[in-house]
Amino acid sequence: MPAALVPRLSDPSARHRVLTGLILLFLLLSAGCDRDRRSVSAKVDFNRDIRPILNQNCTSCHGGVKAAGGVSFVFREDALRKGESGRPTIVPHHPEQSELIARIVSTDPEFRMPHVDHGPPLAPEQIDKLRQWISEGAEWSEHWAFVAPKPQTPPSVADARWNRSPIDRFIRARLDQEKLSPSPAADKATLLRRVSFDLTGLPPTPAELAAYEADLAPDAYERQVDRLLASPRYGERWASLWLDLARYADTKGYEKDTERTAWTYRDWLVNALNRNQPYDAFLIDQLAGDLLPEATLEQRIATSFHRNTQTNDEGGTDDEEFRVAAVLDRVATTWSVVNGVTFSCVQCHSHPYDPIRHEEFYQFLAFFNTSQDADYVHEYPNLRVPDDPARYAEANALQQELERLQLAVLEPARRLVAETVWSGLPVSTVTATPAASFRLQDGEVQQTGTVSTKAVFDLTAEPPSAGTTLTALRFEVPPIDAEKARHSPEPGFIISQVEGWRIAPDGTETPLDFQRFVLDEARSPAAPYQKPVPPKVDPAKPAPAAEVKPAGPPPVPSTFSANPVLDRTRWMVGILRAPLALEPGTRLRLRLSHGRAIADRPAPAKRLRLQATGDPRWIDLGGDRRLADQRARSEAIILALADQPGTYLPVMAEQPAEERRETRLYVRGNWMDKGGPALEPGVPALFPALPEGAPRNRLTLARWFFANDQPLTARAAVNRYWEQLFGVGLVETLEDYGSVGEPPSHPELLDWLARHFQFDLAWTVKALLREIVTSETYRQSSRVDAARQERDPRNRLLARGPRTRLTAEMVRDQALFAAGLLSGKMAGPPVMPPQPAGVWQTVYNGRDWVPSPGEDRYRRALYTFWKRTSAYPSFLTFDASTRDVCTVRRMPTNTPLQALVLMNDPVYDEAARALLRQARAEAGPEAAPRDWITRAWLRVIGRSPAGPDLDALVRLYEDALRLPAPPETSAESAALGAVGAALLNLDAALTK
Template identity: 45%
Template sequence: MKAKWLAIGGGVAVIALSSFSVLGLFSEPVDFNTQIKPILNKNCIACHGGVKKASDFSLLFKEEALAPAKSGHPAIIPGDADGSELIRRLSLTDPDERMPLDAPPLKPEEIELLRKWVDQGAEWGDHWAYQTPDNPNVPSIGTVWSRLGLSQHPETDWATNEIDQFVLEKLREKGLTVSPMADKATLLRRVSLDLTGLPPTEAEVKTFMANSSPQAYENAVDRLLASPAFGEKWAGMWLDLARYADTKGYERDPGRTIWRYRDYLIRAFNSDKPYDQFLTEQLAGDLLPAATDEQLIATGFHRNTMNNDEGGTQDEEFRVAALLDRVSTTWDVFQGTTFACVQCHSHPYDPFRHEEYYKYMAFFNNARDEDVTSETPTLRFYKGADSIQLNQLTTYLKRSIRDPQKANAEVRRVQLMARTMEPKINSHAFDQYVNASLLDAKYFGVQHQGSARIPNVTLTGLPRLYIAWGTNADDAQLTFRLDSPTGRVLATAPVPKTGSSWSDSIQVVPLPPVSGKHHIYLSLSSPTKPKEWTMIKWVSFQSTMAAPAETLLLSLLNKNPEQTPIMLDGQGDLARTTHVFTRGSWLTPGKAVQPDVPHALPPMDTDEQTLPRNRLGLARWMTRPDHPLTARVAVNRFWEQLFGAGIVETVEDMGTQGSQPTHRELLDWLAVTFIEDDHWSMKQLLKRMVLSSTYRQQANATPQQLAVDPFNRYYARGPRVRLAAEQVRDQALAVSGLLSRKMYGPSVMPPQPDGIWQSPYNGESWVQAQGDDKYRRALYTYWKRTSPYPSMITFDSPSREFCQIRRLRTNTPLQALVTLNDPVYVEAAQRLADYMTKHGTTPDAQIQAGFRRIMLRDLAPKKLAVLTRLYTTTEAWYTQHPAEANKLLATASALPKQAALTVTANAMMNLDEVITKE
């Protein structure tokens, strides 16, 4: 009997196991992110996702996918593929019912994979990039004995650090082997260009070649990391991300003085400012306790947005445009995620909802810049006597107020006004115009018997009205009333005659004490010149201060010192409520929202003291160790700069539509190490990368490598990519001996062809720099958004109207025309030819000397023969055409030999190997 029951039980078990097998419970688990999500994104999301939800069915979020559709029944029943409408519709043959509609059917293996997934429970999963990275185990290489140093093995002999171990593991999978190390001269040129953007000098190469120490290369890396040129190179990279320019953009595109932000970047990289601090200062330096000038200047990152000074534009429209740009740029630069589309609808592919965009936007919505022509708020830099005056004002306040706490608060308030002219109400906020208008859509203007309202002003404890105004009328007088056009008179004051309706003087109008929030009405009497405009730029309601202090403050406010745009947030009346924009339009605001981060990422702390709901709290949240994106995005960007492509090739998008990482574990290991071991040190991160044997390989590719890995995604050879636009120019100046090492300061205008820059609105022109400024590094070149420096645009630099995460390299004939004909390159060739003349007695020797100066090695015999033939034929031609030689060398007595040598030098600087990092 016992045996019978055992047999029956065994049969039941077999049947049960067979059933479970059919259900897929004991088969290989299906991974949602790598196997299912790509199928859904490719075939289904367009109709059933963030933009459209056909039949009320969406596959973007789990709760939507499992919820009842329009039919009242769920399309996916976890554990029951046969009962799931999704699987049924995918499997039909009738084109009117089969999904996807009006598109090719899914492949049978894709349907079977989806079926298997549903049978296994339709488990959802977060995309890898939105999960906090673990610290993966470093792969083992070689043998146990070689790892212990008791024997040799090619892998352990080759590897320098952990990067190499991850790379070797992947190469084994792909059937590839590593390449020999690059020769010392090539390696020094590569790492010099990568870390400083400049080639090494002949003296540096000679010293390096003579040093046989095992530490020679590391010492060279340390020297380059300590070079002032390091900060210039990496600041140049960051300028694309920050959409830095010396003009405001749009059609008018007038100048903007924001070069101090560029200098901040140089100093930040050179001082190895930790990346978390670097990020925080740029996003929220103004909100840091006792913010320094440097930290305020850093917020220029988000003041590089464009400003529209056109007449007839609405300031609020372009304030919002800048606000949206800040949200998208923050995500692009620091989070590596396409977030901009969430402005209009939930993300079609990633787990971000429409409403979450505006919760995130709320972090930035209180910024005080409002698309005004003056670009306030700006940080003002008083010098000389003005600086002394500011110190006198501060000293007076500290001495005249006995309570130290009150004195410090008053100093902060007054210094804020003196240094930034904030808080204030810009005059475009006035309403209820009578015989008044916004002059050229910029500042409020009013004529005789005209009036307007300043709405909703809190007046408690603020009986001093600071006002920037002016007129050309003789007897203009402004009256201020409380709550209505006929209400109680608060003050009447004469408007200063500034000689122009556009000129202003800052004055103080005393007001009687008033409590609470009120409307202020103003009306103008100007009977002598009733058609003359009186202009008001802004008003500010302030507390009372002693007369000597107020006199000093007014004097400072009426100065015109150097300034740079910064971020500041409005408080009290100046704080804004953020609304969801219906379909992304600022003209159709919907429900109000509070600052918050997307639910797909770790939540912000509830402790407001730790993470306040402002830009500072946001920056601290982004740099928490458990944040899944910030460190990954940073290390991927630095990797892309060195190797030509990121571990995730789409540096701008780590989301579900971005490229899959070629070395996921390496990316995560680098990210965790960047935080925990390097403490966010960018120099340490870069040093680890360039010390790796992966980086030090020669760039030559074998036929097998080209067949298996044509784009070098698995790093079986060293990087070989064309130099960036700035590096091409800087290298030409460096090898010719023209390069100026002058650092910092206002942007300069090096030579460029005539007729490039047109500024019809203000008559500005390209005034060529003189002296050493002509030869400064490319990052100091004046950048006009509507007409960028032509040679850089030709080599793929962006216009910087918007953030550009990576430059896609092109190869066009125009690039050769630049390096052969641009005045900068012609002059560099002339100078290099002078050097060649002094370092050789024959054409062959001179050409070799020039090439060694450029590439730090001798020319191959075949190339030398080609260049020698170029020299010979060119010399003969110039002998017959002496006027052309004079024209080339800009002299009346040019020698054909020198002209021919210049042409040869120019040709050498245009060689592919010269403008390429190998």
Template identity: 35%
Template sequence: MRQALWIVIVAHGAILPLRAAPPAIDFYRDVRPILSNTCYQCHGPDAGTREAGLRLDVRQGLFTPADSGAMPVVPGNLDSSELIRRITSIDESERMPPADSVNKLTPAQMDVLKRWVESGAPWQEHWAYIPPARTSPPEVQDQSWGAGAIDRFILARLESEQLRPAPPADATTLVRRLSFDLTGLPPKQDDVESLQSAPTPDNYLALVDQYLASEHFGERLAVYWLDLVRYADSCGYHSDNPHSISPYRDYVIRAFNENLPFDQFTREQLAGDLLPSATLAQRVATGFNRLDKTTEEGGAQDGEYLVKSAADRVRTVAGVWLAATLGCAECHDHKFDPYTARDFYSFAAFFADVQGKGVYKAGNRDPVVQAPNYADAARVAQLDKAIQDCQVRVDASGNDNTAAANELASLNAERAELAKRFIPSMVTVSVEPREMRILPRGDWLNHSGEVVLPAVPAFLPQPPVADRRLTRLDLANWLVDRRHPLTARVFVNRLWKLFFGAGLARGLDDLGAQGEPPTHPELLDWLAVEFIESDWDIKHLVRTIVASNAYQQSSVPSAELVERDPQNRLYARQSRWRLEAEFIHDVALSASGLLTPQIGGPSVKPYQPEGYWEFLNFPKRKWVADQGAKQYRRGLYTHWQRTFLHPSLLAFDASTREECAAQRAVSNTPKAALALLNDPSFVEAAKALAARALHEGGATDQQRIAWTWREATSRQPNANEIELLGALLADARSAYEAHPESASLVLAVGQTPPATDLPPIEQASWTAVARAVLNLSETITRN
């Protein structure tokens, strides 16, 4: 007998395999998204817009009579369920959603709701608001593919869908992937050759540990974190004047490099100034609270911008740690999640003690401290501790301890010398808290709302403090409480995205009702609990993920996978994507040999088109490109002007950092290729790469082409690729021989002078080859 075959289509078009029968209805996967998208607008959390006294986002609302007396859902009984009667009614005046609603139910969605009611209408609380629990990894049929928990969760799902994982990536691809993922830089050729010659698990893990120990690891993770916290070098509003806060960026890089536990990382940023005997580094960390946008516009109202700053902080903290759209509750209760306007303003009250104003004058905004650069920070911390200990000994001796006094003088002298290189950085200082009220409709002029104290959202677990006003430190401790349902999941989900191209729950910025549920919920929870139980050890979590067979798969899809899982939701292969804007910049500098590897320090200004800042006014400013080694710093150190972000960063979809950004948009436009081809930074890098090829690449054109290709892509080109670049080289030679002045123009780009021992036409011709290689998709792609 032929079985009836069903094609199951899940959210956003991902296709899962053919089945013999419809799968069992899962409330959270199948039912809740329908209710959220079509019903919650009028029958959800917001009491202000709720109609007919009917609330469908909570169990009680679904299973108790509405104001009309009708029962919304009677488990197992379609005829008695008002919900089913309304959505299937042929009477337009009764049918829900109403005829004028933009949200319509499809026949397939109606069928899902009917089947749910018929199956007994099982209810589930929202998955993200339940504390994660570790489940044992499932049993799998293929015992040879990975013994770790990650691999077993992935493989069990694949086996249930009659799919096989992809074969392992080749050594070159794997080393390049690992280097980009853990350092943001292409690998050294020695690393590639080492794994090629001995591709063993031990050698692979040794490479993992090498990259985790690299200082560039902190730079790579910092790019992700700086997007979240909206780090920028300018104030954002009106004239968008600069401010100094680069020591905060250095703090983030150092925290990741030193593997600062994530719970302490959280406390120091939100409330480092409130920690006992707070260190200078912990005070610098509180620059997080000062990254809100500010204005200095004449006529701007201080009260209005204090409210804007408060809302900015609420959106950011909720976005960074909770993946919550709490900002939607500024004017009214949230339409889809159980956040209320009271929750919003009570959350804002945590930051009412942050010293600050609504309107500032240009420049740094008090309070500010002088902070060491990245290279000096560790020594300064040692000195501060030694000075403190030595001062205790001097005081205890009544100044009779000459040796201790001399030691103290020496320590102070060394610190004073280092202090000459200190950089100003905005920090947080706690003052008497401002009054915080619920603002009806978010209107800063309407003070009729109730005064509120600091509090966390009422539906989430509460802090164990009831006898005093809660502080920012209480908030931080609450966020990293081991019983918190969101924080670990949020961080793990985003980290997974860095290594697989998408989160286990795709909506990195929203784990609420409008977000997409995870494809592998047990794996997400297993990783969250592993993170917590490792004492929030970030490097342990990273190593666990990249050591898995799932991570090491090839990204080349089979025809079957393209058809059945085009979006790679089952992780039967790795993913490939274009590198982030900063890393594209870094690839060119690295291949050319121009890269300045210095870690930390103030922001720098690479080349930028003349006149780009023409409309950056009050006052008029001119972009002056940095000279010397500063010109060749990594992309994350580029001056981040919120309203006029560097055009090459914009071309590759960098965030302007005006708001918390958990995931960058990805576009594919001609301006990206034009930036790679014509931005002076890339032209100069190509010129330097060409000079290296002529000096280091061998004696023949073919050898030099192969060397250039390998420097950019980490692999040897094939015969066809060599032939194509050989033809380009011949054309360039002919063109420059006919127009030698054009060769001079190309070689004049950038600060690096052309090599004096190379003929200009030859160097310009090889520059054309290098420009093409740096523009390859493969060069700027993580496979």
């Protein structure tokens, strides 16, 4: 400050005046400047101008993951709040009061944002944009993908041919705008090859091509499309895509990676696609088919979609940990598949850049957290699926009856337990063999220290009131911490046998005569519907004669367990055959035998309480004929189901209401550290609300995804089909439509297609595909000229037709198909075509790769056995997914290993030779090599060879004949193989 000012400023009023003056001056000047700026630039658009700046420079520190300094730019209300500095980050209309601006314009490296370690300062234009945006009120708008598509009118274009289909009108208008001309239509052969692969995954046969070329009607192409859409091959081709999304595999994953019979789901899929099930029903069945009223067996099979998660059978693993992992996977997969939103990052913190909060993840997780599966080795719950689809209805009816019966049998016991007056039966002594240590507290047994898996507990208890009668005994196993166990369960227990004795005052023991034991759970989660297997008797080993069999009849079966976890107090009631009078001084001795481990650890009951009653109704319940009939009927159904030839398919099933797990937020995504209150199922506020009054379950959720105002469901669907046909989606990042995903190349077209699919076509997939593949856009030639390559190297504007490499499945199917080897057999268990020895070497997994016999060697790729830890090697080389997790988009590569596979894999070598032999046989014995090589070419590439190309192959054949052949083959065979290999390896053969 100039010294001259000081004396004047010592006078308060003068100081005031000076300050006021200065402030006024600033305001004037800055207002003037602002006006200047506003006159040059139009109003700022948040999504276009501001969000990219924030996402690029700010949100990684000030976003959903960490809000450094208490500042976050994901939600507007957060951005308007005060940060730790004590000043608001953004003050709408007042850039000069906004901390954001102060920080980005600062020249001091310590204060400037982005911090000097994180990046260079913002460009002056960006700063101006932010300033202007705040001046204009700092309006926030939602990212395009989170706003429902708006109705779009296709623009009109001058070219009449391009003005027919709305798709073409959008594409052409953009091309005109960019001053690019479209390519001419592709020739018939190229087009037929393209559309055949796209719709059926196979090339056209020469006969099909000939028919099409001869067909000169104006709708010849459309009729080809209809033929292809009607082909059963259609379902097989599109199932491949869906199996990637569903992370379908024939094994369970993780260490042992043992087999899972899930192929009935795959067959359902092919079937559902072929019968053109609308997309909404298709997904609702898969997400919640089990909850549909009157669910059919097919609908229940569909739910196997979410049972394709991995199961960990490794010794010593915590089942709860991997149950949680599977549930998390279901959440992530649901969002990826239906909406293309990266949801899994919200598991640990709020979404880093999209407005989804941490708690919302767990509200959503609550929809999936109450399914019955729990990383069991036997994958309970399973559905019995008959091999013969004609018996589906019967099997479905039986299984539903069984469920009802099991509940019906349980219900009276549950009621009676509640009505009975129980008196406590305090345990007075407890011992174990082998020895273990216990604590007795208020008559309750608490086990401490080590216990062996095969431990036997012996308890004595004295009835408190003498001279009573006994009709039933209740065994209760409460969790150590009942409150916590509801959301973080404790290790379970398995008591495999309970026996009891009455000890008279004189010390004589008589066995308690139990007529039956009733449990609090309808089914114990063991592999159901399986015939009891008689114990294997090894003739070499003499039966253990030394075992002392107690006299009398064998004990009544009484397995009492909470497997794998204990999440609430469990009970079992033992009902005596007749009321038992207990004279004074009588004691009871009870023996609890354990025998099975859970996850390789002994599973004793940690706490145990006994209660007794003399209520005579128990005796009646035990002998109730109706219940006995129901039980007998259940047994009969189980046997009937087991007798039907069929497989067990893991499916989704909800826990009964009273058993449902609680869901709480996992602190920083750690499943062992839960916080906050119990959460009700819910959906992120960013999306439309759930319908009022509907039950909060998976079915409501599945239907919610197809609500009219959903922003992403239809967009994600049409974009996926677009990507399959054109190689690149309208939105390139299929896996992320969020604010850092790629913006759509044709936003209006995307919205139009989405609404068209959702409302006009009522989610009919074949209709959508038909519209796209009959568009002029799709039918263009894919020739790349230098100008187009320069202007649009990745063909995002579609000034030419698509040209993409075949998928792993198509590469194989084409080779076998062209060679006449491909089997047309559909459905059934997965097959094992030849693969090199020693590829499978999994630990603790006895399964071997045994090549399938007969035509199963030559089935379509889709039916190949898919082992997660060791997928079919040649598929992996062509970028197939391992199916560990949901794969939304395969990234095509071009590597030398692909060349090795196609040239050296015996499968392709065999196909190469067969191809030429077949062609030669067709051409007849007199035909010249030229003739049958032309035929072979036609079979693979789908058009006739050009002269020089044919010459080259004929030369190859002749040269190969002259080359010395190795001893194991003839020159002839080697030459045929060489020509076949050349054909199958041509770039034209590997692309569509």
